Amino acid sequence: MSKTTKYSVKDLQRDFPNDGACVDFLFDALHSRKCSCGGEYKRLQGRRQFQCSKCRFQIAPTAGTIFHKSDTPLTLWFHAIFVFSNAKSGVSAKEIERQLGVTYKTAWRILKLIREALSQSTDKLTGDVEVDEAYFGGRKKAGRDNENLGAVLKSKSVVVGAVERGGNIRAKVEPNAQTKTLGSFLKENVNKDSSRLLTDSSNRYERIARGYDRYMVSHKSGIYANKDIHINNIESFWSHVKRSMKGTHKVISKKHLQSYLDGFVFHYNNRHNDSERFSSLLGAILSSAK
Ligand SMILES: [Zn+2]
Numbered sequence: 001m002s003k004t005t006k007y008s009v010k011d012l013q014r015d016f017p018n019d020g021a022c023v024d025f026l027f028d029a030l031h032s033r034k035c036s037c038g039g040e041y042k043r044l045q046g047r048r049q050f051q052c053s054k055c056r057f058q059i060a061p062t063a064g065t066i067f068h069k070s071d072t073p074l075t076l077w078f079h080a081i082f083v084f085s086n087a088k089s090g091v092s093a094k095e096i097e098r099q100l101g102v103t104y105k106t107a108w109r110i111l112k113l114i115r116e117a118l119s120q121s122t123d124k125l126t127g128d129v130e131v132d133e134a135y136f137g138g139r140k141k142a143g144r145d146n147e148n149l150g151a152v153l154k155s156k157s158v159v160v161g162a163v164e165r166g167g168n169i170r171a172k173v174e175p176n177a178q179t180k181t182l183g184s185f186l187k188e189n190v191n192k193d194s195s196r197l198l199t200d201s202s203n204r205y206e207r208i209a210r211g212y213d214r215y216m217v218s219h220k221s222g223i224y225a226n227k228d229i230h231i232n233n234i235e236s237f238w239s240h241v242k243r244s245m246k247g248t249h250k251v252i253s254k255k256h257l258q259s260y261l262d263g264f265v266f267h268y269n270n271r272h273n274d275s276e277r278f279s280s281l282l283g284a285i286l287s288s289a290k
Pocket of ligand 1: 038040
């Protein structure tokens with residue numbers, strides 16, 4: 001099978017035909033079949049539980065995972081993860097409700113837990129790195145003479161992002177777009193010594209980008225792309241996320257914005273990974289197990 005072949009719903013049904021297969025998978029991903037007593041763990045028929053053949057110790061492989069204490073069949077959970085892994089523009093609870101035949105409340109909870117299990121890598125970006133900030137949410141209008149501009153900005157969330165060209169992206173909700181905030185974002189996410197920093201001409205970056213090899217694109221003067229001095233990648237990520245959120249999710253509260261962003265970041269960073277995006281997502285979910 002070629003690397004680019006998409007993992008299909010047929011593949012999913014072959015790999016995970018029933019709850020037992022899902023439980024086996026979870027156990028093997030998180031535990032060893034060999035018990036320290038010398039015995040071997042075996043699944044108890046019809047239960048989400050394994051037991052050692054000798055000392056009778058029991059392990060519930062769903063413990064600490066997002067599947068814990070859920071009455072929803074694991075096959076449906078895996079199906080939701082499959083749908084999520086293929087939905088580059090996001091997936092709504094309504095859609096999961098339809099596809100899985102569960103209640104809206106259950107669908108909403110499943111999606112919430114999937115998103116919350118995703119976290120962004122802390123490896124520093126290198127090479128050509130585009131940095132930019134964006135404003136999300138808020139339904140207030142600035143008014144004719146911008147009399148409500150302050151309220152509009154207050155109702156929006158600041159998101160700061162960085163993308164390594166040809167590589168990964170980061171996007172974080174920040175309390176504001178002040179120099180200090182941007183500075184710590186850069187410090188945490190971009191390698192100073194092995195990167196070329198590309199920003200807009202905002203003078204906020206003037207001081208904090210000291211020590212970075214920085215190039216800026218001046219939007220004001222109409223020079224959008226001077227050869228490779230541009231921030232087109234991060235800007236198209238912002239517009240993709242905004243368009244998707246509008247189309248799929250309507251309104252997202254400040255409280256949940258970061259986990260939605262984590263979902264879009266997961267998709268961006270796995271964009272060339274059609275055959276393995278489902279297993280990458282499942283892996284990310286399991287590595288968040290407590
Ligand atoms: Zn044992």
